[in-house]
Amino acid sequence: MTRGPYETRLDPALWAYIDAVNAWHPPEIIGLPIDKQRAVYDRMSRAFHQGRPPGVKASDGLIAAAGRDIPVRRYRLEGNAAKAMVVYYHGGGFILGGLESHDDICAELCAGTGFDVLSVDYRLAPEHLHPAAFDDAVAAFEWAAARSGLPLVLCGESARGNLA
Structure with a gap:
């Protein structure tokens, strides 16, 4: 190189x-x-993959949204009362990535900030054309806003930075 x-x-x-x-x-x-x-x-x-920092626990779930379920993973720091929730949209050029590929990043965000992190496994192209990923991002945000009771921080990198 x-x-x-x-x-x-x-x-x-x-x-x-x-x-x-x-x-x-x-x-x-x-x-x-x-x-x-x-x-x-x-x-x-x-x-x-480096593994999750000590004390970070993750649980997988589904968000029901307009005829589909959106897989999510929520990260929490044990013994910590989170002051906010990060809604995280992974990168990958709109075609790559998911909950597993960005597990370390989300766990580190949780450990480093003390915030809960909700990682969203939105639909990927080309199987799901625009606005599928956008719709999933909005649905996850609306779900978090209605249920978390915490201030929200939108976060994404690369392609999904524009969703945030």
């Missing part, structure tokens, strides 16, 4: 991480069929 002017500006440990990610997720993945892209992404997510 050509590092150019960044060679000396980034810590060697960060370069090692970048190299590891690139080894798992090479640029040519974009040309693969969606199911193969998902398989590579899922394997990479499992390989990099």
Whole structure:
């Protein structure tokens, strides 16, 4: 990999991480069929999984919404009265990712903030065209607003940052 002017500006440990990610997720993945892209992404997510921080508990559930159920995972820090809830929409270019691929991120958010985190497993393209993901995001937000009793923080990265 050509590092150019960044060679000396980034810590060697960060370069090692970048190299590891690139080894798992090479640029040519974009040309693969969606199911193969998902398989590579899922394997990479499992390989990099660090586990949940101590005290973070997660429970899976479903949100009923207009003729469908939306899978969600709620993270809570044991012995902590959360002051807010993060509604989290994972990244993945609208086609990749889910509850498992972003489990670490959500658990770390919970541990680091003390907030509850609700991770939303919205429908992916191309099987579900627009506005399916948007509809799922709104339904999860409305569910959390009606039931959590906590202030809400919308959070997402990459493609789903725009949903937040």
